[in-house]
Amino acid sequence: MLRDVDYVLAKLDWMRSERIWPNGLRYLWTDAFGVVLYLSLYRQTGEERWLDAAEELVGEVDRVLGRPRGYRIGEASDRDGQYFHYLAMWLFALARLGDVKPEYRAKGIAVAKAIHPAFVLPGRGVIWKMQEDLRAPYPGYGLGAIDAFDGYVSYRCLDPRALTDEIDEMRTLIERQYRTLDIDQDLGLGMLLWLCHFFPTEDWARVQTERSLAALDRLWIDPPGYYGRASYAPHARIAFANYGVSLGLQAVNQWPERVDRLNTYFDVYRSNDEYDREAITHVMACASHLPGLFLNADNRDRGG
Incomplete structure (x- = not known):
């Protein structure tokens, strides 16, 4: 597991100076990663300012994106609606903050x-x-591929007793799905690996860990050292998606040399589009270099 605090501190300084993050537009996925990143820095350094930053960020997300039920996807005008997998990541962030301040766990349970x-x-x-407003599905969208897995893990991290009924419903969906589920997309595979590492002895996690690693192996492009977007687009490369793969690989303790290679590659790669300056790219880069509290305790205690 990487613990490159110096990289993260330099990246945070640069993002703030460029008004990219956290002083840019709110975006729930990125901000969930940011809360966990701040808490990882708090755990790594012991400096209270990072805990304060995590709480301040939660307050800003509540203020800007909070709705009577749930959270809007993002602050920009075209980021309307609510994604379940974004909400699940936000719940995970609240669970991690709740480990330090229990009122945030209660907040997550209520959400x-x-x-x-x-x-x-x-x-x-x-x-x-x-x-x-959660009154109806967003037009043109169906069921999520791994959303039941997202909810199952986040709910269990929050409180397996308070959310027993909700967890049971997610577990039933997973049981129906995991044997035939085949993901063919870089970020989806990385995040599925990350989900699997929380409960590695459960049947669904064993099956999907093996299947996801095999799929990722087919997407690895070497040289120069990155994961292609999908089997149908092997030469399409997305920085933030590769950082999500890095998180998943570190979670299951696989291919550390590939993690190093993709981090090195995307440090200099530029897509020459909006993602070169999007907060999601750079906050997820920080998580790749300091996975910290994204990982369960056993994985965090490994060297690095």
Whole structure:
């Protein structure tokens, strides 16, 4: 597991000076990663300022993106609606903050109970995207591929007793799905590996860890050292997606040399589009270099 604190501190300084993050537009996925990143710095350095930064960020997300039930995808005008997998990542961030300050765990439980009935179709699946008021699915969107896994892990990290019914519904969906689930996309595979590492002895996690690693092996482009977007687009490369793969690989303790290679490659690679300056690229780069509290305790305690 990497612990490159110096890289992260330099990247945070640069993002702030460029008004990219955290002083740019709010975006729930990026901000969830940011909360966990701040908490990882707090754990690594012992400096209270990082805990304060995590709490301040939660407050800003509540203020800008918070809705009566759930959270808007992002602050920009075209980031309307709600994604379940973004909400699940936010719940994970609240669970990690709740390890330090229990009131945030209670907050996360309340959010989970508020959003779950809107997104989950028992016995069928989890709706990928809902309208902002959660009254109906967003037009043109169906069920998410790994959203039940997202919810299952985040709910269990929050409180397996308070969310027993919700966890059972997600577990039922996973049991129906995991044997035939084949993901063919870089970020999806990385995040699925990350989800698997929390409960590695469960059947779904064993099957999907093996399957995801095999799929990623087919996407590895060497030289120069990156993961292609999908089998149908092997030469398409996305920095933030590769950083998500890095997180997954570090979670399951696989291919550290590839993690180093992709980090090195994307340090200098430029896509010459908006993602060169998007916060998601750079905050996820920080998580790749300091996975910290994204990982369970056993994995965090490994060397690096």
